[in-house]
Amino acid sequence: MTRHSRSLTQAAQSSVPRGVPEATVARLPLYLRALTTLAERGVATVSSEELAETAGVNSAKLRKDLSYLGSYGTRGVGYEVDFLRHQISREIGLTQDWAVVIIGIGNLGHALANYGGFASRGFRIAALIDADPNRAGEEVAGLKVRHSDELEKVVSELNIAIGVIATPARAAQAVCERLVAAGITSILNFAPAVVQVPPGVDLRKVDLSTELQILAYHEQRKNGSALALTAEQAVELAKAVRG
Amino acid sequence: MTRHSRSLTQAAQSSVPRGVPEATVARLPLYLRALTTLAERGVATVSSEELAETAGVNSAKLRKDLSYLGSYGTRGVGYEVDFLRHQISREIGLTQDWAVVIIGIGNLGHALANYGGFASRGFRIAALIDADPNRAGEEVAGLKVRHSDELEKVVSELNIAIGVIATPARAAQAVCERLVAAGITSILNFAPAVVQVPPGVDLRKVDLSTELQILAYHEQRKNGSALALTAEQAVELAKAVRG
DNA sequence: GGGTGTGAAGCTATTCACAGCC
């Protein structure tokens, strides 16, 4: 890759001068939710301290994050709730409507289709797809479930932007490839499987058993902490207790 | 905090000499899954290159991660699949059984209760709880749903280690506080709400709409990339195209 | 020869602390 094409690629990935760090992007939805909460309470202006508290982060991080989007606050005063909310919405792209398809209408697919928060502003579940011919035609969350054969047709006709994989693990890779072939470049995977995508396609995963395992890792260490002390640490403990 | 008590605290949080980085902990479940896949295929020995490919990470990262656990490979050969799998299982704490309670048996709670991969080795859904008295008594996934009033009793009697919150957003904080008061220190939150926990309690969250919003952010930039070029970037593009 | 384990380098993210502006 030449120097030119490299810097071009970087530039093309964001419309903001220096690009917003990925860690910041991941927190924008959190700020948006906090601002919505405050707006509902009738709060018109908020300091970084208060907003950070509501969002569950520290204020320095919040200010740094917001500074990547622009200079939307007023020194000595704070941020105007509605104004900031609008700016973040626009930055994320929630001012337009994103059509979502869910593939795999088992227990989880059902729950996702019916999940209200999932269909919050900006997203619209446009189609449900399942590989089981018996399930096709069934109505779920006000939509008729369609058969997998129709995937490509559904994606192009309904202008789907985001695919959600809620199939069993063994079907995930194949479904993903068909989504990509159909032109989808944003995929959310709930199947407990490693799924590979070509460059240019964004894949995020939500993995329930991974989350549990991370909790278990820490839980194990909490319970065993006293027993896990080395001799050296025990000496320190004794010192600390003595004062 | 004195120097002694500080270093003691750090030491007590892990049983491994230098502590395993959080980013590494988050990937261990991934490696475990990859090893299971390989074991099912009858693979006995694997190189870091192959294992990394199966897990969807690069090999340098994999080797570094594994090095925090110990020296489990053989130079010039690779890793023994079963042996490494056992080591990681033990590290995560899957050699013991963790009892899980799910609070909120709506669409999502139902799906979680029935989700097979969720109840994979090491975890056991031990109780289901809902605030709706009409739902109490109903049978879901082979368990009788119990009423919220019984939460504390259930937690202590069944020796629950992990709480899963699948309630509406408005109930999440109160449920969380009751779980903590009942002695639970590991919580997985599915409710789209900011939940605060005291120090010492691990809270992880799975947020469907956040994930969608992150995808939307990137999707927006892909579509608009050509239009979002600055004059300077356009010049570079022209150069790159010319060769 | 081949592949692990790991210091060192490079990169990204967080936190500090204060200049600058209202």
Place this chain on the structure above:
DNA sequence: GGCTGTGAATAGCTTCACACCC
């Protein structure tokens, strides 16, 4: 006086590249 916005400092994570061992 108060609070934002941000360089500078720090911490944490990833990647490199090769010594070391089988």
